[in-house]
Amino acid sequence: MKDLAICIGLGVALYLCPHPAGVTPKAWKLLAIFTTTIAGIITTPLPLGAVAMLGLGGAMLTKTLTFAEAFSAFATEIPWLIAIAYWLAGGFIKSGLGNRIAYSMVAAFGKTTLGLTYSLVMGEAVLSPAIPSVAARAGGIFFPLAKALCLACGSDPDKGTAKKMGAYVMKTCFQTTTVSSAMFITAMAANPLAVNLAAAEGINISWGLWAMAGLVPGLICLTTVPLILYALYPPETKDTPDAPAAAKKELEKLGPMSRDEKITALAFAITVGLWIGGASLGVNSVAAATVGLTILLVTGVISWKECLNNNAAWDTLTWFAALIAMAAYLNKFGFIPWFSSSVVNIVGGLGLTWQPAFGIILVLYFYSHYFFASGAAHIGAMYTAFLAVAQACGTPGMLAALALGQVSNLMGCLTTYGIGSAPPYFGAGYVPQGDWLKLGFIMSVYYLAVWVGCGLTVWRAIGIW
Incomplete structure (x- = not known):
């Protein structure tokens, strides 16, 4: 109280x-x-x-x-996509397919927790250009896999073993989703909005140019973030030299794939296929996820009662939708436009050269994300105004447009609600809220340092500015 x-x-x-x-x-x-x-x-x-x-x-x-x-946001896509991802994850684990894949990964990479984590991080990054929803990619594919892997290795928050490896794995896998989303236009649903807003200002960003700009800073972060978090938030179990042999024995015990595993594999294959190519068919991410869920329900792999009993799914749906609604109406009622225009007026009146002025603009744009529960809402409310003032201060237009567009993904690292991949990883219960926010802020400073330092240097070398 x-x-x-x-x-x-x-x-x-x-x-x-x-x-x-x-x-x-x-x-x-x-x-x-x-x-x-x-x-x-x-x-x-x-x-x-x-x-x-x-x-x-x-x-x-x-x-x-x-x-x-x-309650308007309860009728929007992302909260329901995250809830359905929880239910799909339930089928992934209950059917035994999660254990089978987890043991296979342990057998291949399981000598260290770090090796297992890198396999998840790089797998997610490889799929990121093809799946334009970070909530679908993280919540629907890699979150259930990461959770199954942690449970298979004996790390379960319900049993007090969250820090054995799960806390580190969950936090690292989440953080790197913001990086992979920043690297490609097609890796996050809101990126095309930034591209369209830039085009309205006469700045045309191609898929290849965005990818070229994000490649070097993105690869640096994907490579180093697991190591940084390994030092800041280390797992209790680091070396597992006997794990590969033990995993192979467990795979032998599992025997051939069961009926439920085959059905689950088919459901996931169809869902992922629709996430990748559904846009051309007019199938959105929630509809694609519902197809997979329907297959699992109809075939009895999971029951609706089990979905109803998944408290984390309903809890996440509730609090995430509530924050999205309030943030959206802060924009509609004029607070976000007022805040944006105030920043523009202050920075524009400082009389700075464009480099420090743009640095201030980038930092203010990044950390104002504490007010938002949606990357698309943030871009829609503030991107154009911040791009305009950056150009007015002398910042090259393409540089400003790309930097603001890519950090629109990275800033999701700050909170449990700032990007669609956060709620499932946080809702798994491995990482306490305080640790999540503290580590998110530390990583935000690192991301800005990489993108402003190395990123802008590379962009200069390849002629973006």
């Missing part, structure tokens, strides 16, 4: 402060409620879903949001 009172007190204090000129009372009230909810998400005086429902309830009781507005 003390933590809950502090969160509410923070919101009340913010609401009682005079709202700045240009911010409507309704927008300021919603900011106070949103801040209270975020504080509750961080301090967890109640389960996350309960905190989110309190936030929505407060928004409706104060008539800041109508019922339709408060």
